[in-house]
Amino acid sequence: MAEAAHRSQDEDAVWRALEEVKDPEIPVLSVLNLGVVRAVEFSDDDLEVTITPTYSGCPAMDMIEAEIKESLARAGYPDASVKTVLSPPWTTDWIDEDGRAKLLEFGIAPPQKATANKRALFSAPPEVACPQCGSENTEMVSEFGSTACKALYKCGDCLEPFDYFKCL
Amino acid sequence: MTAAVARNDQALSQQDALYDYCLRLGDNALILGQRVAEWTSNAPTVELDIALGNQALDLFGQARMLLDYAGRVEGKGRSEDDIAFLRDVLDFRNVLLVEQPNGDFGQTVVRQFLYATFASALYEGLSQSKDEELSGIAQKAVKEMAYHARHNGEWVVRLGDGTEESHARVQAGLDALWPYVHEVFEADEIDLAMAEAGIGVDPASLKDAWLAEVTAVIERATLTLPETDWHPDGGKRGHHSEHLGFILADLQFLQRTYPGAQW
Numbered sequence: 001m002a003e004a005a006h007r008s009q010d011e012d013a014v015w016r017a018l019e020e021v022k023d024p025e026i027p028v029l030s031v032l033n034l035g036v037v038r039a040v041e042f043s044d045d046d047l048e049v050t051i052t053p054t055y056s057g058c059p060a061m062d063m064i065e066a067e068i069k070e071s072l073a074r075a076g077y078p079d080a081s082v083k084t085v086l087s088p089p090w091t092t093d094w095i096d097e098d099g100r101a102k103l104l105e106f107g108i109a110p111p112q113k114a115t116a117n118k119r120a121l122f123s124a125p126p127e128v129a130c131p132q133c134g135s136e137n138t139e140m141v142s143e144f145g146s147t148a149c150k151a152l153y154k155c156g157d158c159l160e161p162f163d164y165f166k167c168l
Numbered sequence: 169m170t171a172a173v174a175r176n177d178q179a180l181s182q183q184d185a186l187y188d189y190c191l192r193l194g195d196n197a198l199i200l201g202q203r204v205a206e207w208t209s210n211a212p213t214v215e216l217d218i219a220l221g222n223q224a225l226d227l228f229g230q231a232r233m234l235l236d237y238a239g240r241v242e243g244k245g246r247s248e249d250d251i252a253f254l255r256d257v258l259d260f261r262n263v264l265l266v267e268q269p270n271g272d273f274g275q276t277v278v279r280q281f282l283y284a285t286f287a288s289a290l291y292e293g294l295s296q297s298k299d300e301e302l303s304g305i306a307q308k309a310v311k312e313m314a315y316h317a318r319h320n321g322e323w324v325v326r327l328g329d330g331t332e333e334s335h336a337r338v339q340a341g342l343d344a345l346w347p348y349v350h351e352v353f354e355a356d357e358i359d360l361a362m363a364e365a366g367i368g369v370d371p372a373s374l375k376d377a378w379l380a381e382v383t384a385v386i387e388r389a390t391l392t393l394p395e396t397d398w399h400p401d402g403g404k405r406g407h408h409s410e411h412l413g414f415i416l417a418d419l420q421f422l423q424r425t426y427p428g429a430q431w
């Protein structure tokens with residue numbers, strides 16, 4: 001019993017340490033909100049955290065891995081290892097509800113839930129509500145935005161440009 | 169290289185075939201990424217500049233994963249960086265299409281469209297690969313290349329069905345690149361060995377569906393599908409056009425001049 005309780009306290013500390021690691025490009029989102037942490041495993045006295053990249057070329061992933069190691073070291077796990085897996089591939093559906101709310105508050109329209117056919121050409125761009133005023137009178141300016149994960153939109157009512165976390 | 173010569177005499181081992189197969193995929197992504205990155209700060213608008221930069225980033229990300237895996241398959245301790253920065257022209261295995269010059273913006277969107285429609289179908293097939301590493305990479309890359317195909321397809325239509333000037337330019341781009349399409353779908357013994365093992369996809373099997381998809385966009389763009397009997401090839405065996413040397417001069421300069429440099 002005592003052993004089990006000890007372990008679960010350890011695990012809580014690990015999850016708290018992970019919660020402190022933010023996406024360097026969207027600092028309101030933790031790696032847990034983002035859904036890139038796939039597993040936390042204790043074996044003997046080793047700790048291994050498994051993560052998955054968002055985009056193949058996401059330049060933030062190396063930094064995220066380094067920051068996870070640092071945060072775990074501060075929490076008392078200087079030898080924790082971080083393993084990267086590719087499959088199953090990350091999807092924007094893995095951003096949790098808390099993360100979606102934080103994105104909206106930060107001025108980024110959260111991704112829509114995944115559509116059926118990713119390979120369809122010429123589907124109409126998704127209708128996205130303006131994160132500033134809530135208007136749905138918005139239009140896509142560019143399929144690519146300030147980082148690999150975003151598209152650029154503009155609001156027809158408040159006239160503000162905004163980022164949309166594109167759905168993948 | 170002696171290894172390449174020896175291969176003609178003995179049966180191709182599965183490991184050799186897989187290594188070459190990964191190099192081909194990785195080199196296509198790397199060289200195309202480098203071409204697209206040449207647009208950085210030169211695109212027609214700031215939004216397109218960002219779009220091209222992001223496409224290059226996706227391609228470099230795919231190249232890193234594929235070349236890292238190629239290095240592990242080869243088993244000689246070479247990293248993705250060693251493979252990208254320290255090989256010479258004859259050791260590159262990309263198809264000629266991806267090393268073709270950018271031309272104007274119209275020609276670039278045509279090249280990106282032709283390649284991305286092929287690559288998204290290829291990666292869709294590779295998602296089912298029996299090789300877990302390739303399958304994992306493909307499951308990520310298929311979404312990215314499908315996004316590129318859509319973005320560039322829309323630009324092909326916008327420019328083709330645009331002004332007289334834009335139509336003429338994008339048609340010229342299509343005419344210039346069309347001969348290089350043939351090689352993309354050519355299967356050789358490596359492609360066939362990988363397809364047979366359930367690891368790879370026979371590119372020839374993708375051609376009909378690809379052509380239908382591309383033809384629909386070309387027609388919508390009021391463009392004409394070129395006809396040509398000239399089908400240059402050889403890139404997959406290391407026989408490249410003069411362009412690749414210039415690309416590598418840019419790509420590899422830093423690591424060649426300051427070996428091991430880091431930032």
Ligand SMILES: [Zn+2]
Nearest residue numbers: 130133155158
């Ligand atoms: Zn608004």
